[in-house]
Amino acid sequence: MTALIEPRVLKGFRDFLPAAEIERRGLVERIEAVFRGFGYAPIDTPALEYTEILLGKGGGETEKQVYRFSDHGGRDVALRFDLTVPFARFAAEHRASLTFPFKRYHIAKVWRGENTQRGRYREFTQCDFDCIGSDGVAADFEILMMMKEALAAAGAGGLTIRLNHRGLFNRFLQTIGAAAKAVEILRAVDKLAKIGRDETLKLLAAELDQKRAELIVNYVETKGSWDETLDALATAAGGDNPDSERLRTLRGFMFDAGVQDVFVIDPSITRGLDYYTGIVFETFLDNMPSIGSVCSGGRYDNLSGLYSKEPLSGVGSSIGLDRLIAALEALGMAANRETYAELAVICVDEGQSGAYQRIAQKFRSEGIPTEVFFEAKKQGVQFALAEKKGVRWALIPAARLGQGGAKEAEDDTVTLRDLRTRRNIEALSVSAAIAFIRNQKILKEERICKDETGTRVSD
């Protein structure tokens, strides 16, 4: 006999067993429904691309992490490490075929050979949505609305979206004569939450001087109402200007749509280095702010600069799915089931397996997912198996069932068992059993709706 190979996955990679995958799919489907509801269309791009496409001019950390190799034809290829670079390439390549403004989402795996000791995965899912080809503030607002709706659909409770404008910050730096050091300043400001005020001041003073360091920290720590903060930021930038006007328009849209309470203006939000040029934003869960931003992005003015001379501006955002799932789990809001089935057909007689499938098909066609059990084990064992999987109902067919087409099945008699209450409802026709489960589902949905409005507590 040949030696066995140890079954194992690579470090930083994961299998998803049914409960985890059902949870992940459910989250993605709820988010995707929101994207589709806004008229955003899905696209997909290859996992593998030319390395020169993905790395462009090359870039420190990324280059070290990318999975890169030579393919059968000797091409220098790599696995995508994000969805932004492939989208930039996609937009440049297909520009003539796209309808602008082009609104797309892309939910797919990406790969980075990161240090797994920091709790990072080497394979993970990104969830990006962007609107390109529109410079308007209406596009900025739409992306913000989508973030609010998608995270509400995710089911993690209340949230706060913090936003800022990179152009406004740049104007302020110009006003204090520090624009030349913008990159270093952004890098230092980005660390404020982590290293604290004093250390940030030291970093800034080393680049500039104590006075301007304090001006910058004061700027990013500006507090107050939206209007007060915006007035202060505009003043620091030398008075009202197109960027502060844009934020005022955006604020007006929020009131017009009745969503003003979710959004906070926060000058400490800067989002990294040189990609964004307009608004930037991060999203925090009210129930778990410590987990960090679960949805971030901003406006950029030249998406495809590496591949095309024609600039393409846009605004986009990305949901941190893994982080969001971790939050849902920590908050006890994750579903926990191994199957979509709501009903299990108990096996009384293995020779009736064909008839069981015929009966099950009637439930399935009425929107009730139904698993058929194959082995005529003791009923208690079968009930326990169904319960373990998270199935709510069991159907115990009569010993003798009709044969053939749909007509005879009407005469089949079944017993329906509620596995939660352990109560049997006997001598039902199949259609009565379907009606019973459907009614229970409607009642449950009504209960959930009432929960959400706070009227009544669920069972």
Added chain:
Amino acid sequence: MTALIEPRVLKGFRDFLPAAEIERRGLVERIEAVFRGFGYAPIDTPALEYTEILLGKGGGETEKQVYRFSDHGGRDVALRFDLTVPFARFAAEHRASLTFPFKRYHIAKVWRGENTQRGRYREFTQCDFDCIGSDGVAADFEILMMMKEALAAAGAGGLTIRLNHRGLFNRFLQTIGAAAKAVEILRAVDKLAKIGRDETLKLLAAELDQKRAELIVNYVETKGSWDETLDALATAAGGDNPDSERLRTLRGFMFDAGVQDVFVIDPSITRGLDYYTGIVFETFLDNMPSIGSVCSGGRYDNLSGLYSKEPLSGVGSSIGLDRLIAALEALGMAANRETYAELAVICVDEGQSGAYQRIAQKFRSEGIPTEVFFEAKKQGVQFALAEKKGVRWALIPAARLGQGGAKEAEDDTVTLRDLRTRRNIEALSVSAAIAFIRNQKILKEERICKDETGTRVSD
């Protein structure tokens, strides 16, 4: 200025633009709904695995095609080339955590560096469903039922599932004293449809002799009703035996479930070499048999033999998504739209973009996907844009709209335009417009239902 990088994908790889991706997603979602309806749960595994896991003892063609490289830690890794091998590894690794019989589906990309001149892709999606840990004929039947239902849901019209039993064929080979050459014989028989009777006879005669070559070709060309064929095959295998009995039981299940017409027994179906041990099957579209099998599989008795001493038997099938999409397109049955949006909110005044989103949100929350337009171009231009994307309805908001929460929005007056008939319905409240579109959708669904029963032709 830096030189531009040419935006392009690797040969054999594809971008999916919205229309193609919406079509692909729609197909996958319809199929997935069937899998879930049968109580099959999704799983996922890493794209990248240890090469020794994927290649096992190594295997000719596959080894040459696999994308294999050394990762940052010097590990010999490869991209998965199918979903069966990762599933075998998964089942061995997680055996203790799984509930048996374990019913799973897995829809994911795989990669093979194939010769693209044969019209093959190097990145494509596989769509596998298996039930492992049950030896019963009920499991075989369930997989066959799922194939029928999944392909019906795919919407490619009538289909025929052809099946055979590998054990029965092996018994026949033993009866004629040709079992020792089983591998070579299977390889020759597999080519019958391609190279014809005479060439197959030559191949077989070279391995055996003319007489047995003819016996084999006659065997695989056995024709007649299910019962006649099965009787003939059993006789050729030396009389009734557990394999022929199993096929009789399976046939009984088909009648019990009323699905007997879809299935044909066909001894020419053999499905490659040494993996399958029980039933094997292929599926052909009645409208397009020439495209070949769109769903194939069979029963195996030792899934995880490379990784575990405990045998794990099962039965499974795989849908050829790319082939199915090609068939739907060729049959003119593919959807062709760039968006999920059913309604476009026309931009009359860019300063009202916040109010437009508030109105759009009311449609979205009633299940009507709604895109908001950003620029106050001429209405005709906006109508044309919506039509181009495949949007059915346009909403023209009044010049003045309410501000703020849900209450004021009730007073908004809108005009609804049917972009298909170019007819306007004026002076509607938002809720009346929602009701109007919903009613039209219900009417449309009823029309589609009537089509399927053949009562009435759709518009």
